Structure formats: structure tokens, C-alpha cells
Amino acid sequence: MASRRKFIRSAALTSFSLSSVDLLAGRNSSPQKIKNNPVVVSTWDYGIKANVGAWDILGKNGRALDAVENGVKIAEADPLCQTVGYGGLPDRDGFVTLDASIMDEAYNCGSVSCLQYIKHPISVARLIMEKTPHIMLAGEGALQFALANGFEKMDLLTPKSRKDWMEWLKSSKYSPEINIENRKYSKENDPMPGGPENHDTIGMLAMDASGNLSGACTTSGLAYKMHGRVGDSPVIGAGLYVDNEAGAATSSGVGEEVIRMVGSHLVVEYMRSGSAPAAACKKAVERLVKMNPVKCKSIQVGFLALDNQGNYGGYSIQPGFTYAVKSQTVEQVFKADSFYK
Ligand code: GLY
Numbered sequence: 001m002a003s004r005r006k007f008i009r010s011a012a013l014t015s016f017s018l019s020s021v022d023l024l025a026g027r028n029s030s031p032q033k034i035k036n037n038p039v040v041v042s043t044w045d046y047g048i049k050a051n052v053g054a055w056d057i058l059g060k061n062g063r064a065l066d067a068v069e070n071g072v073k074i075a076e077a078d079p080l081c082q083t084v085g086y087g088g089l090p091d092r093d094g095f096v097t098l099d100a101s102i103m104d105e106a107y108n109c110g111s112v113s114c115l116q117y118i119k120h121p122i123s124v125a126r127l128i129m130e131k132t133p134h135i136m137l138a139g140e141g142a143l144q145f146a147l148a149n150g151f152e153k154m155d156l157l158t159p160k161s162r163k164d165w166m167e168w169l170k171s172s173k174y175s176p177e178i179n180i181e182n183r184k185y186s187k188e189n190d191p192m193p194g195g196p197e198n199h200d201t202i203g204m205l206a207m208d209a210s211g212n213l214s215g216a217c218t219t220s221g222l223a224y225k226m227h228g229r230v231g232d233s234p235v236i237g238a239g240l241y242v243d244n245e246a247g248a249a250t251s252s253g254v255g256e257e258v259i260r261m262v263g264s265h266l267v268v269e270y271m272r273s274g275s276a277p278a279a280a281c282k283k284a285v286e287r288l289v290k291m292n293p294v295k296c297k298s299i300q301v302g303f304l305a306l307d308n309q310g311n312y313g314g315y316s317i318q319p320g321f322t323y324a325v326k327s328q329t330v331e332q333v334f335k336a337d338s339f340y341k
Contacts, residue, residue, distance in 0.1 A: 036310030039327040042204035043252045047324030050074045064206040064214035065104045072216045075202045087158040088220025096156040099234040103242040105212035111136045111234035117153045203250025205306040213248045231255025237265035246272035253301035277305035278313025
């Protein structure tokens, strides 16, 4: 135990030489002439608010990596956002367990899965990326790492989420909703511009003034999941992938299906082969529906993509998937096209 603690401490204190893992291929070091940058895109209506956090960094010529971390932290801290961070709906045993991942322009990445009691899992994921030789820490080990590095332990289950869980216990029926609409909040009481809809994972992709891409993805996962269940969000290539030479992609929806097809990596590869972002997302969704046509009739998966020129687009299985965009000229929520109409 003592040696384990020692390792955690030394991992926390030692900044592993990034030169060995910090691959420089594809990284831009000076401002680039790109069609549409800086720009930030993120999943669902509440991305509008999170994008403001990202723009605080991008608008001052900051780094895309800092922007996506700052942006998704807004959703993680919002108790009304019941699918991300603080206030997220718990698993069937009443535990709020969080998944998150982050990736920069040089293939550096970090993630946490099944992390409890920490308000900002995205920052733990970033620290894993920057201070350890690993990519993912899970469960108790991730918590120990976070606590050893100064993160505070807190109860993430809000009275509202506890009440919803107690209500769910009466039937204990596990059935993820296609698009969750939380209409109990009035628009006046809802701090989310864009309406009171309250959805799945927030995935955010950004390109900075230097033309570098980064992405972040964070969620409390499917409500009332089995304890220990991990979704696509912390799995690099599934819930998030970034390649400066091609583009970046993220996903929202039933994570098991996204993991099965390594969805975000697939979207990036379609962009590398010449597809525009929305077309790349569409091809990935069509592949998913072909893999499991029966199941896809009743589940939602949405992909969001940003290419290496700052073009963006999304596509989902079911109607209702939205994404928010902020750039120098656009601040808007778009409805993605879908396989089923
Ligand atoms: N896409 C989020 C999850 O399945 O956990």
C-alpha cells in the first residue's frame, strides 16, 4: 500500500518528459491561414453556454486545449445539467460516476472512467495526460490520483438527482431515452440559453488561431446504469478523437454502440479520405445502423465533427440531436440531420 501511495505521489509530482510522448507531427506553431478559425463546437443546446467558456480562451488567441477544458467545466459544474458532472443522474445504486477524456493537437490524450466525488473529471483527465505515463485511470485509482493532486472530494448527488433516482427505483426499468427533455424547469429558471432541454454527454471540439485542434468529452453516463459501467466518452477513438492533419470528432448517445464501432476515430478517418464533417458523421451513422438495424430503431447516437479547415457538422440516428457553434461570425445552435426523420 505504501509503495502504491509512493507511486501515486511520484506520478503526481513528476512531470514525465513530454518530449517522448509529445508527438510533434501535424502541430502548427504559428498563426495559420485557415478558413474558419478560431471556432468551437459542442454537443446539444447547452453547448451554447459551454462555448462561452471556451471562447474566453480562444478569443484571446489561447490554445484550443485550454479552451475545451474551460468550456466543458461549465457543464460539469451546472447542477441542472443532469447528464454531466455535479448533479448528474446516478447509477442504479445511487452513485454518481463520471467519465471524461481530453485530446490535443499532437495525439496526447488522457481520460478517467468511473470517477466518483470529483466535480471536474476533465481536469483530472488532463492531468493524467500531462503528468503520468498513462492515458486512462479508473475508479478508486483515479480518485486517489485526483485527491493526491489537490482536487477536493464532494458529494455530486444533488437533491434533485436523488429524488429522480428514488422515483426511478419504484420501477427500476432501464431504458435510455432517445433525447431527454427535462421540461420541469421553466425557461426563466433555466440558466442554459437555448432552452431547458437536458441531454447526454457534452463533447466539445475547438480550433485555435494557430489552426490546432483539441477536444474534450465529459459525462455522468447513462442514467441508472449498472455500477461500474463505462461508456464511450473516456475511450479515446470512441467518444473522442483528434488528428490535426484531418479533423476531430466526438459522440453522444448510447456509448456501447459507439465503442463497438470506435465511432469518433471512424469519423476522423472519413474526413481524412475527403468527406466534409457532416458527411463523415453520416457515413459513421449509416455504418452503425447497418451493424445493428433493429437496435438502432430505438436508440440515439449523434456524432459531431470539426475538420482541419474549421468546417463543422453533425449527424445522428434519430431526430433531435443539436450542436452549438461559436466563432467570430456565428453563435448558434444547429439541428443535425438524422438517419430517421
Ligand atoms: N455517451 C455517453 C455514455 O454512453 O455514457
